[in-house]
Amino acid sequence: MKRRTLALVIGLLVALLVLFGSYLLSIAEPYEEEVKHGPSPEARANRFLAAERFLEGQQRKVSRASGLEVLDTLPSKGQTLLLLADRDRMTPRQAERVLAWAEQGGHLLFVAEAFWDEDDGKSGDLLLDLLDIRQYDANDLETLEEEERSAPEERTQRWRKPAPQGTAQRAPTVASGDRHPELTKLYLENEDEPAYFGFDTDYHLYDAQNRAHAWANSAQATHMLQLYHGKGVITVVTDHWLWQNRHIGKHDNAWLLWYLTQDSDVTLLHHAERDDLFSLLLKHFPQALVAALLLIALLLWRRGSRQGPLLLPARPARRQLEEHLRGSADFLLRRTSQQRLIQALQADIQRRARRRHPGFERLPVAEQWQILGRLSRQSPSNIGQAMRPAGKDRVSAAQFTRQVAYLQNLRNAL
Incomplete structure (x- = not known):
């Protein structure tokens, strides 16, 4: 009985759907609609x-x-x-x-x-x-x-x-x-x-x-x-x-x-x-052009990056006065020549000598060296090594360091 009841219900639903479809077809009217898609x-x-x-x-x-x-x-x-x-x-x-x-x-x-x-x-x-x-x-x-x-x-x-x-x-x-x-x-x-x-x-x-x-x-x-x-x-x-x-x-x-x-x-x-x-590529292939530009930027960034591990910044506690002085000296040596540094030390020595011996700048070089030796109690050879004029050619690091040491000793003695 249950199956017969279910079949009757399904048949009734199908009949109702057929009747409803027939009614819609009887009242429907065909019409034409023009859809404009614009210019080709x-x-x-x-x-x-x-x-x-x-x-x-x-x-x-x-x-x-x-x-x-x-x-x-x-x-x-x-x-x-x-x-x-x-x-x-x-x-x-x-x-x-x-x-x-x-x-x-x-x-x-x-x-x-x-x-x-x-x-x-x-x-x-x-x-x-x-x-x-x-x-x-x-x-x-x-x-x-x-x-x-x-x-x-x-x-x-x-x-x-x-x-x-x-x-x-x-x-x-x-x-x-x-x-x-x-x-x-x-x-x-x-x-x-x-x-x-x-x-x-x-x-x-x-x-x-x-x-x-x-x-x-x-x-x-x-x-x-x-x-x-x-x-x-x-x-x-x-x-x-x-x-x-x-x-x-x-x-x-x-x-x-x-x-x-x-x-x-x-x-x-x-x-x-x-x-x-470029205009044709931008008009017809904008995505490909953007991808190419990004690829070029990536390659430039890759080629421009530094090689090797990154150097960690030094701790503030290590930045002592000696490091600052050494860094300043290295900077001056790179930015200026050896001759300029030697001439600066020699000029400082002459200023100190003028304060201790008025008229020092008007004396001949030989007499100036004698006065420097008497005031500093340095040997004439050390005075000559320190005050000799700086040449135009770049000297070795050892010669430059030796002359700077003579000049510092002479300046400290004044």
Whole structure:
């Protein structure tokens, strides 16, 4: 009976579980949840990955370059070089090489990196200075215009170059019909509406030589200039943020990249400065680098440790006056020469002799030795051994000790 009762209880529990599961399945509703894991490691490492994928999707041949040495093998015709890397380490020779490449028929696109300095007459950006294109802070344009009105005529003419017919170097003020004054606009022929781009409106480009044949303006500033250079074309922009992964999908930013690179292969140079070995090790192998540094420190500590047993410090009771005197004498002997010690003893003897015999210092050496012998009752040979001048050469320990003993006996006798 007990087994039958236990089986009934287990069966009842299983039935209840089945009924409860059936009820949960009847009220459950399936749903989808999107979990965002953020950008992929490749996208985090490459700010222009989306731009590369977009151009490849437009049947462009896209390649990356890590330095300007790519110009040695890169043909000019049918090529667009997107020079988006920092150029603070570019040399004048490299700048001339880049412009010569564009002059042979290539399309060069680069970002203006420095503001024009009126006092120096240059910006420091080698490419901008060679092309005489100037970048200003858009917030300072009104101040510059006010200064122009009060400046000499020649300066005003230098700032306001004649614009091409039907165009203007600087965009007009905000018009009443401008729906997006904060965006940069590019007007094309046979198009009623302009293309809109998300350039940073804090910068303004100025073509001092009036060479630009195309440009793009926001309501207050110019953000893109394009000019012919020999057989090629050069495009200057104020920033490249609109083509980074987060911004290329906004407005017509991707279309502008397609428009500027159409009918050509594309080479992107957006990370010209290579990391050094230490930076790469610190980035990818920090634990191994720390372990190596600790190992080096341990080896230096091991090599620098003293060999043999440690000498226990002497008890204070052993530090008698004689030990202090001996230690002081050893220190003086190491720090000074034998001649200096002998000369000090001889000078002390002469001071004592002057006190006992006034005018001692004015007597000849022979008479001084006679007086010393009479005052100390020492033999002339001992006086000669003690007071003879110290030589420049180092003497033996026995000779040095003997002369010091003669001097001490003579000084004690005075």
